[in-house]
Amino acid sequence: MFNLQKAPKNGEPIQQRQLVDTLLAHNGGQALLIAVGAIVLLTAVVLAFYGLSKRFTETIRSNDFSKGWKFAMHGIAYAGYLSRAIILGVIGFFFIKAAVKHNSAYVVNTDKAFDFVGDKVGHPWFILLAIGTISYGIYMFVLGLYYDIDADKEK
Secondary structure, three states: OOOOOOOOOOOOHHHHHHHHHHHHHOOOOEEEHHHHHHHHHHHHHHHHHHHHEEEEEEHHHHHHHHHHHHHHHHHHHHHHHHHHHHHHHHHHHEEEEEEHOOOHHHOOOHHHHHHHHHHHHHHHHHHHHHHHHHHHHHHHHHHHHHHHOOOOOOO
16 A cells, blocks of 8 residues: 555556565465455445445435436436446455465456456446446545535534
């Protein structure tokens, strides 16, 4: 987190893979990596369901929007949460694969997760995932503008 080294220009997760190598060299490291991967996968599932649940609308002043804008915001938020869930799911899967195969080369970061989707799943899916990620950024911007600080008090 406080490492002063610059990220490699090729997007390779060098530091993450070094950490995984270190963990795999210790007893229990493999189990720890499987647990980390499972937690990341679980987080991805929770994110996807959170997006589908419409709970994200509780903290936004949606009364400021017309019916059409509310519908658009829901679509943007759905796409964003689902895209984040997919990327986290890919990362979690490869953490587990690295542990099972005892090979840190399987570890991916966000950049390599996008590459995986584009190279292995298909370019159209990569474009949809990128649009969804941009949608999440737009939703976060709108949330910042229309955040309802009194939402918790109303319950």
